[in-house]
Amino acid sequence: MMRALTVNNLHKAYAGTTVLAGVDLTLDAGEVLCVLGPNGAGKTTLISTLLGLVNADSGEIHLLGKPQLGMTRSQALRQQLGVMMQIGSLSANLSVYEQCDLFSSYYAQGYSAAELVALAGLEAQTKQRFGRLSGGQKQRLLFALALAGKPQLVFLDEPTLGMDVEARQALWQQVKQLRQQGVAVVLTTHYLEEAEQLADSIAVLHQGRIVAKGSPSELKALMQYKVVRCHSRLTDAELALLPAVLQVSREQQLITLHSHHAEQTVRALLQIDQWVTDLEVRPVALEQAFLHLTQTPATQQEQAA
């Protein structure tokens, strides 16, 4: 399998403030890598550095097997890249078709203008100017233009921002299709559900460092506990005394227990309270793993890893 992206020990600082501190990443063809991180974590700087919009202070970047020096990205390479940036806009006075016609002319073996319009699902808005499209329609058009050259490596920076649920799911479907076609996708997002749906691997970026890497299930497994939910007659104090319980919380009548050995906890609970109802045991959600990883200083995370 072809290695689409390799990043080694990437560093970037602005006026003495470290934005990227030794970032390492790899991505193979046909995989989706989600870069997760809170605002200001360095996600957009990372993407901008990989694309040559920003010069890295040090480190190595290989795109589609080729080493990249400084901010130069060859025209041959740009033919094989697709990009949708977080702040992305087109000429407000040109129509959907005209934008597609212009963009399709840039690529040697890309989609035609009509194909791009169809890819964006904007056949009914062909003559509508970009400035008059809704936020979601604009995002769909920008996504289609990112695929104009039938790229091998696609960078999507917060692609579903402003999209309604239907449009978001349609875009997820298209990303899954890209993966099936062997395209490598680097995606940054705030939506954990999106990462869980699409990612083969997730890199959690926090204060410029990758504090965790792995599949969604591997990241969740980093959290050494499960969640037990039920309705019970026991008081919080009694529940806290159950074996392996780390934390007790209650929302109206629904009790949530964090347990590092859920089976032991449930067995003991059922012995003490025979009136337990609505019992369920769940693995930790990605959101909890993410919050845990990004609420402690990045250096501590690294030491723990």
Added chain:
Amino acid sequence: MNTVAIYRKEAWYDLLSILRTPAFVIPSLAFPVVFYVFFGVLFNSGGASAYMLVTYGCFGIMGPAMFNFAINIASDRAHGWLTLKRLSPMPVPAYLLAKFITALMFSLVIIGLLFTLAVLFAGVKLAPSQWVLLAGILLLGTLPFALIGLILGLTLSDKAAPAVVNLVYLPMALLSGLWFPVNMLPALLQQASWVWPSYHLSQVGLKVVGMDQGYALWIHLSALTFSSLLLTIIAYWAFQRLGAAKA
């Protein structure tokens, strides 16, 4: 990839986009025409119609060049359109050339309108070769102003660009003698007029109609060439600087 097609489509869509912006088209064409009608036709008692044809021609071609480059490039930068284009395989010169061609198209229309007014209503009489030479000089003269606009567009925010272009454009026109002759200005400002490419362009144009201040042609041509080279270097630096800005 067909490189000619990219250049052609960039040029066409840049022009189309501008033509769909009446707030740009109407003032760009109306300002020099209205000024010339007032001062070169209606209230011209001193036989200065040919003089004003040249100076308002210079004034006319400066505006679209500076405004199209400065405001649109600043806006393209602010909204991520330029970034998206830089990341695509589009050759950067295609983007810049498209804007220059748009500026030339506007210059051509302004020159055509002013020449028509000059012949029909102001009684300006020039030899055919003078008309052609004057039109050619004004068209070529678009370059330094396009470069000034490019530099402003690459360095200013989209909100600051319109105000700053006006701050450069209008005083430069005044101090170059485009509204009234330079020798009517205070002595210090007369000397300062040599700084502006618009002064040298107007002097070259006035030479064609035989109304210049009498300095050698090569001095004005050298000044225009030097200023264009200097502006090109600054524009190149400003473009390189884009990447160093915080993402």
